[in-house]
Structure formats: C-alpha cells, structure tokens
Amino acid sequence: MLFNLTELSAEPMHSQISRQLVEKILSGELAGGAILEPARALARKQRVNVRAVEKAYDKLTQEGLIASSDQEVHVRMLSPEKRREIASRRTFGNDHTNDLFEIQEQLVMAGQIQANLLPKGLPDDEYVSVAASSVPSRTVGGDFYDCIPFDERRFALVIGDACGNGLPAAMLISQIQAMLKSEVNNGNHIRHILENMNNQLVRFTPKDKFVTLVYGVFDRKTSVFEYAIAGHHYPIVLQKNGRKEYLNAGGPALGIFPQYDCQTGAVALVSGDILCLFTDGVTEAMDVCYEQFSEERLIELLIDNRHRAPQEIVDIILDDLHSFHSQVSLQDDMTVMILKMKESTKNEI
Numbered sequence: 001m002l003f004n005l006t007e008l009s010a011e012p013m014h015s016q017i018s019r020q021l022v023e024k025i026l027s028g029e030l031a032g033g034a035i036l037e038p039a040r041a042l043a044r045k046q047r048v049n050v051r052a053v054e055k056a057y058d059k060l061t062q063e064g065l066i067a068s069s070d071q072e073v074h075v076r077m078l079s080p081e082k083r084r085e086i087a088s089r090r091t092f093g094n095d096h097t098n099d100l101f102e103i104q105e106q107l108v109m110a111g112q113i114q115a116n117l118l119p120k121g122l123p124d125d126e127y128v129s130v131a132a133s134s135v136p137s138r139t140v141g142g143d144f145y146d147c148i149p150f151d152e153r154r155f156a157l158v159i160g161d162a163c164g165n166g167l168p169a170a171m172l173i174s175q176i177q178a179m180l181k182s183e184v185n186n187g188n189h190i191r192h193i194l195e196n197m198n199n200q201l202v203r204f205t206p207k208d209k210f211v212t213l214v215y216g217v218f219d220r221k222t223s224v225f226e227y228a229i230a231g232h233h234y235p236i237v238l239q240k241n242g243r244k245e246y247l248n249a250g251g252p253a254l255g256i257f258p259q260y261d262c263q264t265g266a267v268a269l270v271s272g273d274i275l276c277l278f279t280d281g282v283t284e285a286m287d288v289c290y291e292q293f294s295e296e297r298l299i300e301l302l303i304d305n306r307h308r309a310p311q312e313i314v315d316i317i318l319d320d321l322h323s324f325h326s327q328v329s330l331q332d333d334m335t336v337m338i339l340k341m342k343e344s345t346k347n348e349i
Helices: 013-027 039-046 050-062 080-088 094-116 166-185 190-204 295-304 310-325
Strands: 066-069 072-075 128-135 143-149 154-162 211-219 224-230 236-238 244-246 265-268 274-278 334-341
Touching: 013 050, 013 080, 039 050, 050 066, 128 143, 128 310, 143 166, 143 334, 154 166, 154 274, 154 334, 166 190, 166 211, 190 211, 190 224, 236 295, 274 295, 295 310, 310 334
Parallel strands: none
Antiparallel strands: 066 072, 128 334, 143 154, 154 211, 211 224, 224 265, 236 244, 236 274, 274 334
C-alpha cells in the first residue's frame, strides 16, 4: 500500500495519508477486513514521521473507517449507508467533502455503465435455457458474464473475475470484455483467444493485475460444450440423477505469464443436465463467524433444485447467499451462471 505524499503541499502529512486512505476505502481498493500495515512499517516505507501515520490512523478510527484488534489495524465492514454517512461528515473541509461526493456519483455512473454491458437476453429455447446474475460487492465490480451468439446453432458463454475489487478491477474487466469481443469477431479458436488476451494483458497492464475466466462455446446441434478455463474455479456439470462432474481443462490465469498455453476440453450434455459457472465470491463468501459458504453448499443447492428452471436456481443460490452473509458486508463480487438442457437435447438445425 503506497500513497502519493509530498512535503511541498500545504496539506499536513497526516491529512494526506488519511485522505488517501479514505479514497482507497470508499473506492473499494481497500475492502472491509483488509489489514493495514503497522504505523511504523508504513512510516518507514513512505519515509515520513511515524506520528503522521499514527495521527491518520487515529483520525480514521474516530470516524469509524478502521479499527484495532489484537494489535492489528484493519478496515471496518461498511454498509453503503455508512459509506455515504462517512463521506458526508468528512472533516477535511468542504472541498474534500465535495470531492468525495463526486467520487461516489462517478462510481454510481460507472456501475450503471458496467451493468449495461451485461447481455440483455440469454438463450431460452426448446433445447436449452441459460440464466445468470452478478452482485458487486462495491458500486462497481470485478466480475462479469456474457453470452455471445455466433449463429442459430452456437453461442459462447463466459464468466470472469479480475483480481481485486472496486474501480481498478472494473476497469480491468472492461478491457477484457473489449478484447474478448474483438477475438470472437475475428473467428479465433478458444485456445488462441486466451493466448492473445494473455499477451495483451501482459504487455499493457500492471504485473500485479490478472483475470481468471471460463470461456466456452455451446453447440445446440451436438449438445457439446467446448471450453477452456483460465485459472478459474472449475465449472460443475450436474446430471439429472444428481451425479456431478468438474470441467478442468485449461491453463493459468490471464496476465501472469508471458508465455501462455492452455488445453481445451469438451463435454456432451444430455436432457436435464445443469452446467454451473461461478466466481470465487460465491463459494468464499463469509458469515459473521468467518465460515465460508463453500462449494459443498453450492452443490447441495444445485442437487436439491435441479428440477427447477435456471433462473429459479440462480435466485435460490443468491437468496441463500444473502441470508448467509447478511450480517457482514460482501468481501467479493458474486456471479452465477446456469445452463440447463431441456427435455429435447438432440435436434436438427
């Protein structure tokens, strides 16, 4: 964690630190529960007086943004209402308060733009039905999903998760979406799509930024889903009889290694089969006791509700997640996509 600090400013050093900490917290860069460096360690790194860091920490403790426990300083879990309240009563002066309101307004606009980038409709015909939903942990998120039609036979499904939260992750996701659409329009194969996207990310994004995703193409005529996984949680195929299978062909996350290689896999889906794609914000969501929602709980929900329509399954999963973490703020974005085969799985298109 680094700050842009200068002794040439009329703003006191402790005020510069606390102001930039507030910006990182409200933007989502520092999520609730994030551990802050001890005052002395941060002072050494930034080459400032330790008292300036201590004063900044004391200030934000009084405002309810951070807290100390067991000799650790951490960011508090903040509801959206609490964020607005804190922004409205900042004591750095009217100019800074107005800046914070402007940041909030811009984040809301960014969230609306991001929501508009999600597909307006998902496949639902006599052969297959798809449903999905994404819940950001902040005003803007680092998760996304998409459905890209090729022709009357085939469509692509993608679900992705950028490292981090808030605006930085959302900006990275916007790059991914643009690159993916370009690669698909060029008619490239799955493996080449991921290779080309990785090359672009390695060249033009910071080294600590990466993306995990699943990209696959479903063929209505053959009922085959061809896919590759880039460092993402394995999708789950749940058969009509309740047996499960993990899809595990792929390679590492995108944006980490200059040389990229991945394998593709394929699975033939039959009547009643369910394909579930999800981000780690689903299975790693925590309750007030720091227990994770877990993949096992997700699978139980899929098994218990496998007779339902995809949208119903998505709603049930998200409702259960909301009940699970209702007493704590979300730590990560949550995205779920369900594809379900209908009774007719073979067709002549």
